[in-house]
Amino acid sequence: AQTVTQSQPEMSVQEAETVTLSCTYDTSESNYYLFWYKQPPSRQMILVIRQEAYKQQNATENRFSVNFQKAAKSFSLKISDSQLGDTAMYFCAFISSGAGSYQLTFGKGTKLSVIP
Amino acid sequence: DTGVSQDPRHKITKRGQNVTFRCDPISEHNRLYWYRQTLGQGPEFLTYFQNEAQLEKSRLLSDRFSAERPKGSFSTLEIQRTEQGDSAMYLCASSSGTGAHEQYFGPGTRLTVT
DSSP states (O other), X not given: OOEEEOOOSEEEEETTOOEEEOOEEEOSOSSEEEEEEEEOTTSOXXXXXXXXXXXXXXXXXTTEEEEEETTTTEEEEEXXXXXXXXXXXXXXXXXXXXXXXXXXXXXXXXXXXXXX | OOOOEEEOSEEEEOTTOOEEEEEEOOTTOOXXXXXXXXXXXXXXXXXXXXXXXXXXXXXXXXXXEEEEOGGGSOEEXXXXXXXXXXXXXXXXXXXXSSTTOOOEEOOOEEEEEO
């Protein structure tokens, strides 16, 4: 079974600064995908960024980028130029691309507060 | 593209009552998922449909829970004889089943069992 661990329950960052959220995972699969989702207060889950395990290049989406270390099973999210709208719960998630199972396995989340 | 929608957004029920939730996926998506999220936790997988076929169920899905997806379009999740432990946010997601299998979530139905 896959597990996803987010070791930082809460973090805060000053507006316009950079923050990194950590995520580690455990799997015996070789083909899989990793995601970061954002859940603002009382609002729905939004996909932030995805990473295919077979790609060595780290994914980037505007101010969001990841540091994917496959051997270390680490998948951190970097948010640059933090904005007040980035305040949310951030969930790291894993999905295997094999064995026909398409369920997402989530970590417990990191609550990020952006301070003006 | 109107996104994933869920109805109702909030439901308060008394213990022992039955409740039913509805999810309408993104129109061209053939995969539909149900998750449950309790306070301070990440979502936990409940069940998954490809078109009208229910292909996977979690052990979290007790006999009191049943899900359907007639005609491969919208889906319903029914909880019979609700218990206080069923209080949670029930999330629906859909995906196209191609590419990175990314799932797009609806706003959720918050269930409170009194």
